[in-house]
Amino acid sequence: MVVAERKPMEEILTMVADFKKILLTGCKGCVTVCNAGGQKEVGILASALKIARKKEDREIEIDEITLERQCDPEYIDQLEKPIATNHYDAVLSMACSVGPQYIAKRFEDVLVFPVLNTTFIGGSLEHGVWAEFCQACGSCVIHNFGSICPITRCAKSLMNGPCGGSSRGKCEINPETDCAWHLIYDRMKRLGRLDKLSTVVMYKDWTTNRDGGPRKIVREDLKL
Amino acid sequence: MRLNYPSNVKIINVPCTGRVDILHLLKAIEDGADGVYVAGCLEGDCHYLTGNLKAKKRVAYVKKLLGEVGLEPERVEMHNLSAAQGTRFAEIAREFTTRIRDLGPSPVRTDKKPGHMAA
Numbered sequence A: 001m002v003v004a005e006r007k008p009m010e011e012i013l014t015m016v017a018d019f020k021k022i023l024l025t026g027c028k029g030c031v032t033v034c035n036a037g038g039q040k041e042v043g044i045l046a047s048a049l050k051i052a053r054k055k056e057d058r059e060i061e062i063d064e065i066t067l068e069r070q071c072d073p074e075y076i077d078q079l080e081k082p083i084a085t086n087h088y089d090a091v092l093s094m095a096c097s098v099g100p101q102y103i104a105k106r107f108e109d110v111l112v113f114p115v116l117n118t119t120f121i122g123g124s125l126e127h128g129v130w131a132e133f134c135q136a137c138g139s140c141v142i143h144n145f146g147s148i149c150p151i152t153r154c155a156k157s158l159m160n161g162p163c164g165g166s167s168r169g170k171c172e173i174n175p176e177t178d179c180a181w182h183l184i185y186d187r188m189k190r191l192g193r194l195d196k197l198s199t200v201v202m203y204k205d206w207t208t209n210r211d212g213g214p215r216k217i218v219r220e221d222l223k224l
Numbered sequence B: 001m002r003l004n005y006p007s008n009v010k011i012i013n014v015p016c017t018g019r020v021d022i023l024h025l026l027k028a029i030e031d032g033a034d035g036v037y038v039a040g041c042l043e044g045d046c047h048y049l050t051g052n053l054k055a056k057k058r059v060a061y062v063k064k065l066l067g068e069v070g071l072e073p074e075r076v077e078m079h080n081l082s083a084a085q086g087t088r089f090a091e092i093a094r095e096f097t098t099r100i101r102d103l104g105p106s107p108v109r110t111d112k113k114p115g116h117m118a119a
Helices: A009-015 A039-055 A073-085 A098-106 A180-191 A194-198 B022-030 B051-069 B086-103
Strands: A002-006 A021-027 A061-067 A090-093 A112-114 A116-126 A129-134 A174-178 B036-040 B076-080
Touching: A009 A039, A009 A090, A009 B051, A021 A039, A021 A073, A021 A098, A039 A061, A039 B022, A039 B051, A061 A073, A073 A098, A090 A098, A098 A112, A112 A116, A174 A180, A180 A194, B022 B036, B022 B051, B036 B051, B036 B086, B051 B076, B076 B086
Parallel strands: A021 A061, A021 A090, A090 A112, B036 B076
Antiparallel strands: A002 A116, A116 A129
16 A cells, blocks of 8 residues: 655644634545554544644634545545535645545645655555555566565666665665565575576567656556 | 643643643644643553554644744643552642743633633
């Protein structure tokens, strides 16, 4: 999933400094799973903002709404009524950064702010801990590496083996980071496919990576 | 045991402090409480094993969050004691009340008259 975390309170307080009435929108998708922008986190932030305001003897009116997802226009449409009936100074989105962009696109006259820093595509290691596992390169070849992604998990994204900085199974950049190539070697050895690491393969197709500009997928069979 | 403790301490009973959520503590502060403390069982004695440990982490989170919005983190505390420790209960109530009195009324309160408690 997309993993994000809430921006520092100081930054959020600066964003809302001049506003009296805001709509705080959450998302029941990825950010709920990584405990960053779900219904609960919306409630917590709303309470924290109210405390910060009351401390200054000012008020802030915060409406809370958590959408199913903020990356499909059908769900963003659900904001039409609240936005039309209330005159919000701003809308704050606690979804990944796709959310505020969708809201801003749909409601062009509304100020939209991102509350989260969208960090990476990854998964949970344990309750409360998430790590990066995918860089969205567009041409997945992890099967050649025992289902471990060297692009993401190797600090240098090496495709041909470990560098000299691999020490006791850890990466030289951080003693807590596993050396991906150490993991790949161990996995391929366990699978009995070490010889595959020695075969010469074509260079990776990087045309599908973000380097060429924002990407788009079109499924003609699904278009209405 | 009929021990006295300050009348400004309002008790909310929960089956385990693991039931206490971050939002409960924040709402209490938002609605004008000068201080909130969570009194849980002694560590290792939780009937549900880890309830009081979860509460400890949540209290730590709220303290950090309050610090970031400019409120004194000392207004929220975690205490551990056994249900049998009546004297300690009264002692904690007295100590906490004194500490909060020294901090003064919560900056969040709209009425700052001493002695008047927000409901």
